[in-house]
Amino acid sequence: MPVDSEVLPIVSVVIPTFNHGHFLGRALQSVLDQSLLNWEVIVVDNHSTDNTDDVMKGFTDPRITYLKIHNNGVIAASRNAGIRAAKGEWIAFLDSDDWWVSDKLQACFAGINENVDLVYHDLKIVTNQHRYFGRKTIKSWQVKVPVLTDLLRKGNPIINSSVVVRRCLLNKIGGINEDVGMIAAEDYNTWLHVATLTEKFIYIPRALGFYYIHDKSVSNKDMSFPTNLAIAEFIPLIEKNIQETVHANIKYISGRFNYLKGNYAEAINDLLFCVKYGRYQLKIKSLWMIVVMKVKARG
Numbered sequence: 001m002p003v004d005s006e007v008l009p010i011v012s013v014v015i016p017t018f019n020h021g022h023f024l025g026r027a028l029q030s031v032l033d034q035s036l037l038n039w040e041v042i043v044v045d046n047h048s049t050d051n052t053d054d055v056m057k058g059f060t061d062p063r064i065t066y067l068k069i070h071n072n073g074v075i076a077a078s079r080n081a082g083i084r085a086a087k088g089e090w091i092a093f094l095d096s097d098d099w100w101v102s103d104k105l106q107a108c109f110a111g112i113n114e115n116v117d118l119v120y121h122d123l124k125i126v127t128n129q130h131r132y133f134g135r136k137t138i139k140s141w142q143v144k145v146p147v148l149t150d151l152l153r154k155g156n157p158i159i160n161s162s163v164v165v166r167r168c169l170l171n172k173i174g175g176i177n178e179d180v181g182m183i184a185a186e187d188y189n190t191w192l193h194v195a196t197l198t199e200k201f202i203y204i205p206r207a208l209g210f211y212y213i214h215d216k217s218v219s220n221k222d223m224s225f226p227t228n229l230a231i232a233e234f235i236p237l238i239e240k241n242i243q244e245t246v247h248a249n250i251k252y253i254s255g256r257f258n259y260l261k262g263n264y265a266e267a268i269n270d271l272l273f274c275v276k277y278g279r280y281q282l283k284i285k286s287l288w289m290i291v292v293m294k295v296k297a298r299g
Contacts, residue, residue, distance in 0.1 A: 009040040009063070010089060011105060011164065014082030016075050017096035018046040021055045023212065028059050030099035030209075036106040039063060042085050043096075044078040046071045076176040076186045083170050091167045097212045098123070098161040104208040108164045111202060118165040118194060120158045121204040123211040138211055142203040148195040149238050152231060152246045153279070156188040158201075161209055169194050177230075185226035192234050224254035248278035252286060264293045 013031050017024050024043070031041050041064045045052055056066050067085060071077035083091055092108075094100065108119045123138045140157040144150045170176070173193040177186045195201070228250050235243055255270030267289065274286035 007038065008087050008089075010038045010109070011036075011040075011092050012082070012086030012088035012090070012167070013039055013041045013092045013094055014079055014086065015041060015043045015094050015096050016046070016071075016078035016082065017043060017048065017052060018071075018078075019048045019050045019052070020096040021048065021051040023097040024052060025055050025058065027094055027096050027099050028055075028064070030102070030104075031094070032059075032061060033102045034100070034105045035103045036109060039092075039105060040065065040087060042067060042082040044069060044071075044082045046078060074178050074180060074183065076178045076183075080175040080178065083167065083175055086167055089167060090164050091170060092164045093160045094209075095161050097214065098210055099212075100161075100209040101207075105164075107204060107206065107208055111204070112164075115200055116202050117169060117198040117200040118158075118163065118191070119202050119204065120162045120164075121209070122207040123159055123162055123209045124207045125211050125213060127213050137207050140203055140205075142205075143195075143201050145199045146195075147199050147201050148192060148234060149242060151188075151192055151195055152234060152238055153242055153249075155249055156191065157203075158187070158191050159211065160187050161211060165194065169197055172197060179229065182226050182229045184221065184223060185230040188227065189230035192231065196234075196237075222254060222257040224250050224257065227253055244277040245279060248274045248276075248282060252278065252282055255286065255289065259289050259293065264297060268293060 015024070015027055028041065028043070031039065043056065043064065044067045047068055047070060065085060067081060069078060069081050079093065092105065108121070112119065120140060122140055125136055125138060138159055140159070140162070143157065173190070177189050179186070182189060231246065235246065238246070251270040251273040255267045255274065258264070258267035258270065271286040271290050274282050278286060
């Protein structure tokens, strides 16, 4: 069915990319294959040096816009450029190495009404187009009211490539934070900011896309610093006892990183804090790692 080019799209799909020409076509095709047709795509390229331009030449659909910017290594800058160029009432984010099932947008918009401001869902985890990885699915959960407190207490269940959010909310919060120190946690910061404006977050318990893991997507970075930076401004807004739980989440990130790196003394120090102040599940995971480290130290 043809789409009237004069009709504004209901949703703008923002795809940031850099040297992902070998993945980008798959992401774009998954949008072209959507059963919901009233969309636009904005590909924001950080001046790739691979075959990205050639890939884009193969997609002639007028609903696709191709922008180039220098983002200085900050992917949030690319996403913000896409948001500024968007015409849709809603923004959907899709990383260029991820892709969607054909009814992703239709499933998201089926439940959207005036009582919904942000929708998210599960994603399948794959290492290539045919092989699943580990637990196979990034399982999210329905955040509870008050959403800001729940996001801080339990951590971030919202993956970028699953989100559909009202564009006006992203504009109200001033877009996505481009602080270099917050890289890889800026999405968490974004949802926290949105949660200061609305409680209307809806979770769809279904995998409507694929989260692709490859060598360059596996971070060797301690995420405790950017995560701490992402949440810092919101800590004073919650109760004291919950603040300790939130700090335990950060300590767990640091402790797990040190555990994997073999820095057992630092890891145990972090994890003992989790045992004291963390939620029940965090206490159990922390105790397990402490026991494993002590057994290894003896052996």
